[in-house]
Every structure is written in structure tokens, then in C-alpha cells.
Amino acid sequence: MPIRILPPQLANQIAAGEVVERPASVVKELVENSLDAGADHIDIDIEKGGSKLIRVRDNGSGIVEQELVLALSRHATSKIADLDDLEAINSLGFRGEALASISSVSRLTLTSRTAEQTAAWQASAAGRDMQVDIRPAAHPTGTSIEVLDLFFNTPARRKFLRTDKTEFGHIDELVKRLALSRYDVSWQLTHNGQSVRRLKAAVTAEQRQKRVATLCGRAFAEHAAFIENQYGDVKIWGWIVAPGACSAQLQCQYSYVNGRMMRDKLLNHAIRQAYADTLQPEQQPAFVLYLELDPRQVDVNVHPAKHEVRFHQARLIHDFVVSALTDALSQLTPHPELSAALPAEHSVQEPVAPSYQQQNSRDHRGQSNYRQPSAGRTSAGAVNRELSYWQQSQAAAEQVSAQSIKASPPQEDIASVQPLIAANRYVLRQQDDTILVIDLVPTLVAYFKAHRQQPMPILLPQRITVSAAQLARLTEQAEQFSLAGFDMLLNDQTLIIRAVPGWLRHTVISQWLPEWLDKLSLTPELDVVTPLLAMLLNANRVMASAVLNSVPQVLEASQYWVSTPLQLDATLCVLSEQSS
Structure with missing residues (x-):
């Protein structure tokens, strides 16, 4: 068969196979043309699921008489003119195929009037011949398009249409999506003469x-x-x-x-x-x-x-x-309760993370710095039982903590022992025949003071408006923030955070940033990291494993108060880092 150029009618029907899948596809193309014309009121009338009639009426800018024939021609559009326009499309339509494709598989009538015209004009085209007939008509400013007998000349395509109810369901779903895309437009949808949807323009x-x-x-x-x-x-x-x-x-x-x-x-x-x-x-x-x-x-x-x-x-x-x-x-998402059971293969396990951090927690857990107890030491099961008891009940933990204070030797450095409020903040670690209970907040603060943290750029810089007190604190302690690993920029009353220390890289910065700044302005005597660490660890907004994996040597560099296994069997001691 020789190579030849396809007749326009055949080319339009091939294009219709891509553009006109079902009646809902026709409604989509016609309504998008109405929106591009600046309409703020659109009426959609459907009969027999769209197979019999689809009528779309709008109050847009309309089409002048001289362009009606062009409007039904393939590759004719007012949306773009050159390649530069194609690279920055602001309209919904731009290819100039829809009306020509639709008219090739239906009986189409287009009636339109612009504000400058004294009368409306009507263009009609049907099926393969696609001869456009122009005549005067009565119509307000805007455009109406009627599509009758969809696929009347392509029986194979018509056979694939579902029941009227199913096809109208697709149209109704489409109108919902369109109405949610343009709140400034009022919509009306009818099926077989009955109003289905009537939506007023939503401005506020x-x-x-x-x-x-x-x-x-x-x-x-x-x-x-x-x-x-x-x-x-x-x-x-x-x-x-x-x-x-x-x-x-x-x-x-x-x-x-x-x-x-x-x-x-x-x-x-x-x-x-x-x-x-x-x-x-x-x-x-x-x-x-x-x-x-x-x-x-x-x-x-x-x-x-x-x-x-x-x-x-x-x-x-x-x-x-x-x-x-x-x-x-x-x-x-509410933070789930701490888990009451721990897997036997780990000597220490963080409680369940908030849902938005669970993936990060899994990523770090495989590189955990905690070690398994060796032979001859207290078994992992014993430690697990104690920690499970620790996590089970807040009230029980507080009572046990109070008993521990009475049973332990008095120490000035741990006079203000706090009740156990978050297992995520404390680490149990076995060392020979003793169990270390480590408060991570003072431990990490001491380490961060001795080791400058490298800033890690974040994808989306966080911006927040700060008060005068917060601005003064940020200015006075700029060096502290820099040593802690923060890259911040102050612009008038706006704070822009461009980088954070590695252990904060996967946290939700916008969630804790305002609360942290409030705490800093209320407690100027504290360093900048202590209130942030306490807040995040206590509320499980950052997992202990994530922090420790970023500074794995921190547990090796400090001294801690120790309780013997015998004491741990009876009570749970919450011990703070020994002052230097």
C-alpha cells in the first residue's frame, strides 16, 4: 500500500479515539473551553447518560462570527500561537483538536455571541462530511454547544458505552472534580431534565x-x-x-x-x-x-x-x-502510647515512634550502637523485663522512682531526680555486673559543647516570625547556635533556618521550632540545646537512636552513676550524669 496523507475526516476520527473516550470526555473538553473563555456560570444538560445529548452553556467571551468555521477545524486554537506559548501554558486547552474530534463522531451545533456583536451565530457540523453550516441565531453573550447522538457513525465505539446510569456517574464525578478546581464558577448539572447539582460560586x-x-x-x-x-x-x-x-x-x-x-x-x-x-x-x-x-x-x-x-x-x-x-x-496524628513489650534480641529498644518518624526509626535501628551483653553478665531477658516494667505504667514508674530515691545512697548531684516521663530519653546499658541508667539530655549537651556540630542543609528552609525577646536571644547567642550546628539567617522579624545538626535532619522542624523559641525566650539562663533535647526526647519527636547514631561515641565519653543489679531487681533508679 503506498504512503498517502490521510483525509481530514479520517484523521479527526483517529484523534477522536484519543480525546473522546466516553461522554464524560466530551463534557471535559467542552467545559474546559468554557473556563478558558472566562465563564463564571456553566450549565451542563445531559440526556441518556450523554449518548443522546450533551449541552454545555456558558457566559464566557464567546466566538466571533468569522471564527466559527475555524473553531470546528482541526489544529485551530486561540490558546497558543508559537513555541514559546507551548512552554508556558496557562489555559486548560491548547491543541485545537477537541471540537473537530467531537464533531467527527456526533452531530454538533455551536451557538455563540460576543459582547460586541448585536446577534448570535450558529455553526453546525455532523459526522464524516464535517461541512460547517453558519446561520444567525438568538443567544445571550457566551457560547452553547450541543452534542447529539454521540458515536452515531461509529457503531463499534458505541457498543463500548455502558448503561446510562454508569455513563452519567462518570459525568457527575467529572463535574465534581471540575467544581473543586474552580470555586469562583457557579455550576448546574441536569440529567434527563432533573437537576442533579446546583453549586453557587464560592468566594470566601x-x-x-x-x-x-x-x-x-x-x-x-x-x-x-x-x-x-x-x-x-x-x-x-x-x-x-x-x-x-x-x-x-x-x-x-x-x-x-x-x-x-x-x-x-x-x-x-x-x-x-x-x-x-x-x-x-x-x-x-x-x-x-x-x-x-x-x-x-x-x-x-x-x-x-x-x-x-x-x-x-x-x-x-x-x-x-x-x-x-x-x-x-x-x-x-496523635502520638501512640509507648510499647509495653520489647523484642528479646535487643538489650534496649526505643518506644514506638510517632507515626511520621517510624521510617526514620527503622532506618537507624539497624545501625544501633547498643551492644549485646556477653556471657557471664546479667541476661538480656532480665534487662528487658525491667525496661518492660518501666514502660508499662506511668503511675507505677513514678511510684518506683520515689522508692528508688529513698533506697539509694544520698548524693548531692542527684538530689532533684525527676520521675520517669519518657523511656526514649533514658538509656539502660549493661557494663559488667552493673546497669547504667543514662539521662541523654545532660550527656548529649556536654558532648555538643565539646564538639562542634556540622550543619546539614534542609530541603525547605523554615521561616518563622519571631518576637522581640526571641530576636534578642537569637542575636545574643548566635555563636551558640552556630556551634550547635544551626545555620540561621535573621531578616527583620523573620528567622530563616537553612541547616540543622544531623540528628535533627529527619524531624518535622516546623512542629518544634516555635515551641523551642518560646522556651528559649522564657529561660535565658539555659544553653540553646538543653530545652530542645528535653522537649523532643520526652515527646518522642526524635528517637534516641537517631541522635546516638549521629554521635556514636557520646556514650563512651562520659561517667555515670551506677546501680547494682541487686538494686535494679527491687527498684528502678533514674540517675543523672555525675557533675564534673
């Missing part, structure tokens, strides 16, 4: 919240939290459901890039990675998220239906989404 935050509740359901609205995060010119905002409220049923999972509906693999992977450690296997995440960035940093011309995009800085976008959502989810 309260109205947007109400639309989300209407479209995603009451359960979603009750458990969803609004989030917003920005890094440079990349911004993410929207609603996410707390992990504890996610169900096994598929709920709202909508994501948008610059207002465009997406089912992008990179975004979906980033969202699921952020949720990964907080969900049970049978649970599904729920979210409505909007990613905004410079149009030149994203290529939307990579998918026939424009469901996917390609980011020029894909890794940065992925890490930004993971970081922003992990930060938000960590604040929505």
Missing part, C-alpha cells in the same frame, strides 16, 4: 469549605484539615484527612496542578509516601490538594487526555510534596 473560605463538604461528603469535611505550604514559587494547599479517619473505602482523592485536574504518577507517589507510615494496609488516603508553580516549570503536553504532566524539577516537587504533607500529617 467558608464558602469553599462548604463546597468541599457538599462534593466530598460530610465525613470528609468533618475530618479534613486545611493545609498550606510554600517553598519559593512552589505552593501546595488544600485539605487532607487525618490518618485515623481514613477508611478502607475510596474517598475523595483529587489533585490539581495549576488548576488542572491530575492523576499524575509523581504526585500520587508523593502523597502516598507521606501517608505511608500512618495508614493501615486496608486504609485509603483522602485529600483535595492544589499544587501551584511557574507554568514554565511544568510540561502539560505529555498525555493525550492531559491527565499527567512532567515537572522540570521532578525531584524537588516530589520532595516538597512529601515534606509538606508529612509535616501536616504529623500534627494531625
